[in-house]
Amino acid sequence: MSQPRVTVVVVPRESFNMFPEVIERAYRLTKTPFKMLIMEGKAPEAMRERFREFERTLPDCKVVWSNRWQFPHELVNQAIPMIETEYVVFIDNDVEIMEGCVEALVEAADEEKVNCVHPIYLTTTLKTNEHKIHVAEGKLVKQKRNGSYFLDSIMPYSGKKLEDYPDKRRKPSDFFEWHAVLFRTSLLHKIGPLDDLTIAEHVDYSLRLTAAGEKILLEPKAVGAYDYERIFELRGEDRDYMLYRWNVKRAADSLEKFRAKWNLHPDSTVRRLYWVKEHSGRVRQTFLMPRLINRLRRTVGMPNMPFVNEPRPVVQGIDKN
Structure with missing residues (x-):
């Protein structure tokens, strides 16, 4: 068997209950050899026992243990020095990848000679027939305002069905999300660790890539899904x-x-x-x-309490003129 060229790193995002399923799914649906790095993040004890079993029984599987809860960017930063393969694919521990996702990302990086490739992200579980897109090719738009810049992220196909996505060719993207993304490992060493941010860390790192002259690529053949409704x-x-x-x-x-x-x-x-x-x-x-x-x-005929006790902010968008 050939030596793995890619390490799959699974990182806690906001919960633990899908963690084992995400790991097992990666092994079941990925045919190319890979190493597995589980950033455990102080999961519940019953789940930690599952991880010990994974480490004993699954090929090239290593668990990195934590003694406290940590934020995703902290765990990504811990993982980077441990990666010894040419590529790394980060996957959140609540993301379902479709079959062939890892292979498609590696193939795109090889063929297009780029160092960062992301899949189409869905916002529904793969168990339903409604595969709605969250982000395909991300767009960042910038406009000067009073000495600073208004920055907006645009997701042109958000809410559309995956089967209705019109153009299956690879294409440039302005940003990725940490739900699932491939990097050439050398790029991570070039750009450096993530900043201490618990939100917008994906936009921040995308801007850093662009500032360094790097390109981000969407591979539509690769798909990952995050089910928002599971938070309830x-x-x-x-x-x-x-x-x-x-x-x-x-x-x-x-x-x-x-x-x-x-x-x-x-x-x-x-x-x-x-x-x-x-x-x-x-x-x-x-x-x-x-x-x-x-x-x-x-x-008594009243609506539920509001989730937020303040009005939703209204923001002036980009002036198209």
Whole structure:
């Protein structure tokens, strides 16, 4: 058997409950030889026992243990010095990859001579027939505003069905997401570790790649899926870790650092912070007391409590003139 050219690194994103399934799926659906690096992130003890079994029984599988919860960017940074293969594919521990995803990413990097390739990202589980696109080729648009820049990320095919995506050819992309992405390992050493950001870290690293003269490529034959609705099922340590991961103050601090670093207008980040508040607010409403309050509200004809106690921000977009 040939030596692996790629390492698959699985990193906790916001919960743990799909972690073993994501690892098993990677082994089941990837035919090319690969090394596996599991960034464990202090998962629940029952799951840690599964990882010990994986390390004993799965080929080229190594677990990196943590003694505390960590943020995804911290675990990515820990993994980078451990990668010995030509390529690395990072996969979040709540992402389902389609068969052939890893091979398609490696093939695209080989043939196009690029150092960063990402798949199409879906926002629904692969178990449904509604394979809705989250991001295909990402677009970043920039506009000067009062001495700073308004930066917006655009996802042209968001919400469209995967089968309706019109152009299956590889194409340039302005940004990737950490849900699943391939790098040539030498590129990571060239660009350096991720900054200490808990949100917008994908845009930040994409901007750093572009500033270094690197290209990002979309490979539509590769597909990864993240099911947003699963957050309503999180309980116990999963729910607690999710709220730790999306701590609003930590996100606000991260966005302020991101904004200052790239000289961005405040409108560039307000919607991202609102998303964190809404995302964590949805999960907080799964605790017993908010559920009882919402049930009582519905019995008297009132809507559920809002996820966020502030209006959704309205931002002036890019001037097309």
